[in-house]
Amino acid sequence: MxxxxxxxxxxxxxxxxxxxxGAKMMYGYPITPTTEVFTGWIKKGGDYLQTEDxxxxxxxxxxxxxxxxxxxTATAGPGHVLMQDALSMAEGMRLPFVAIIGQRGGPSSxxxxxxxxxxxxxxxxxxxxxxxxVYSPATIEELYSLTRTAFNSAWKYQYPTIVLSDxxxxxxxxxxxxxxxxxxxxxxxxxxxxxxxxxxxxxxxxEELNEEVVRNKKDWESIKNEVVRSxxxxxxxxxxxxxxxxxxxxxxxxxxxxxxxxGQKVGLFRPITLRPFAxxxxxxxxxxxxxxxxxxxxxxxxxxxxxxxxxxxxxxxIDYIQYPGLGIExxxxxxxxx
Amino acid sequence: xxxxxxAKFCAGCGYSVILMILNQVxxxxxxxxxAVMGLDIGCSLLGWNYLPINTFQTHHGRVVPTMLxxxxxxxxxxxxxxVGDGGAYAIGWQSLFYAARRDEPITVIVxxxxxxxxxxxxxxxxxxxxxxxDTHPAGSREESFYGPEILKTIVKPGAYLARSAANDxxxxxxxLEKAVQTQKAGHFSLVEILSFCPTNWRTTGKATFDYLExxxxxxxxxxx
Numbered sequence: 001m002x003x004x005x006x007x008x009x010x011x012x013x014x015x016x017x018x019x020x021x022g023a024k025m026m027y028g029y030p031i032t033p034t035t036e037v038f039t040g041w042i043k044k045g046g047d048y049l050q051t052e053d054x055x056x057x058x059x060x061x062x063x064x065x066x067x068x069x070x071x072x073t074a075t076a077g078p079g080h081v082l083m084q085d086a087l088s089m090a091e092g093m094r095l096p097f098v099a100i101i102g103q104r105g106g107p108s109s110x111x112x113x114x115x116x117x118x119x120x121x122x123x124x125x126x127x128x129x130x131x132x133x134v135y136s137p138a139t140i141e142e143l144y145s146l147t148r149t150a151f152n153s154a155w156k157y158q159y160p161t162i163v164l165s166d167x168x169x170x171x172x173x174x175x176x177x178x179x180x181x182x183x184x185x186x187x188x189x190x191x192x193x194x195x196x197x198x199x200x201x202x203x204x205x206x207e208e209l210n211e212e213v214v215r216n217k218k219d220w221e222s223i224k225n226e227v228v229r230s231x232x233x234x235x236x237x238x239x240x241x242x243x244x245x246x247x248x249x250x251x252x253x254x255x256x257x258x259x260x261x262x263g264q265k266v267g268l269f270r271p272i273t274l275r276p277f278a279x280x281x282x283x284x285x286x287x288x289x290x291x292x293x294x295x296x297x298x299x300x301x302x303x304x305x306x307x308x309x310x311x312x313x314x315x316x317x318i319d320y321i322q323y324p325g326l327g328i329e330x331x332x333x334x335x336x337x338x
Numbered sequence: 339x340x341x342x343x344x345a346k347f348c349a350g351c352g353y354s355v356i357l358m359i360l361n362q363v364x365x366x367x368x369x370x371x372x373a374v375m376g377l378d379i380g381c382s383l384l385g386w387n388y389l390p391i392n393t394f395q396t397h398h399g400r401v402v403p404t405m406l407x408x409x410x411x412x413x414x415x416x417x418x419x420x421v422g423d424g425g426a427y428a429i430g431w432q433s434l435f436y437a438a439r440r441d442e443p444i445t446v447i448v449x450x451x452x453x454x455x456x457x458x459x460x461x462x463x464x465x466x467x468x469x470x471x472d473t474h475p476a477g478s479r480e481e482s483f484y485g486p487e488i489l490k491t492i493v494k495p496g497a498y499l500a501r502s503a504a505n506d507x508x509x510x511x512x513x514l515e516k517a518v519q520t521q522k523a524g525h526f527s528l529v530e531i532l533s534f535c536p537t538n539w540r541t542t543g544k545a546t547f548d549y550l551e552x553x554x555x556x557x558x559x560x561x562x
Binding site: 056058071191 | 390394403
């Protein structure tokens, strides 16, 4: 068996995944902490265009994918806000749009490296219904595999797809093993030459739009079980359930190990897809634990999703560990239990 | 070479004429199959099922970056962006300016009727100084916006910039023909077409033509 282990940064893992996914074009605008995805792609010889802003980058991706090209972009923070313009069109027109997002602190220019404050934006940004696929990697390995998966999901299901990371993970360096067994879903033109396709994105009658949105939501629900991913860690006998995503999920795992040494029955539910959310997997654990603790580097953006997705009959009390814009290490979580 | 569906534009609007001529040009050059028309949001959006060519509506002010993305992905296509003066010169100006500067091989058709027509006649960049609109009831105070002339200062050799008018079908045909040829040669092209908007100009009959003739005095017709 081929050994694909290598030392790389998160950025490098993402770039490698984009190449391996068969991506052919990147549109970008430099912004910390995703600039190195762009420059890394360029250094490896990828076709690209540095646009005048994230709006143009996003819409050029839309045009590219309509023509059948695996095009993508990467952005962060205020650029992610601008990107919602194109993501909104991609949601409306069901475009296989892939964006790598590096969360940074907000609101506004905030800080430049880290937060988990772009969850709501990634999942529900734009004037739509949040019909996107959002992946939240916790490790460099997952950055690679979920970027590969993001391209596949985008082209299989035709929803805008986001890999929601952050500058800590993107800039960190570690040994990772690229899962080269993942097979690619091929791209295809959404408008075929000579087809005389007449494609609307704005509707005259309310009923027409309603029908379109309802259909898109129905499709989204039907693929949900294929798309959702989550990790249960030490949940079998858990009395307290931590819920955390991305690199905070990684820290929470360490915290679980630490707390278990002291005999505390703590487990972790880590959503890998934030949208759609693995509510069935979550509910199974949520209903049998004594307490749920949602941990995140924001003031409740993950909590909002968890509360909305949890079955209404589950009455397990929920508490929160929230550090908006701050990194959360295992010690901070362990501290909560003292 | 025929029209697909009945026009949904207001009576007396210039769009039907302009799109019909675009179709004639594409047919004459035998590129109807290769052509893709992207529509901005504004009155342009009504052309979505009008011509027997691939057509899609895009987004508020974003047709130019969408169509250059399409063109870069499918280089043998004829990528046409149809946009109003507001979409081109206000909300979409940054994208248009840089597409022209980079010599993106797409064709942009700017339909200039000097107002935001779909929303009911508000001030556009091309609104004539003194012209009364919903958003400037006392008359616009800004000078006219000369899109092709500004772009002329930044485009690369080989690009084509021109202005025509909706009451000159032959002139439109010639300009669009040159624009499509320019795209085939790998360069940026933009044709601004002065167009009628009797609905928002609140004109009828001869007054509509007079209004357009007056616009022609401000916005010079011909290659820029």
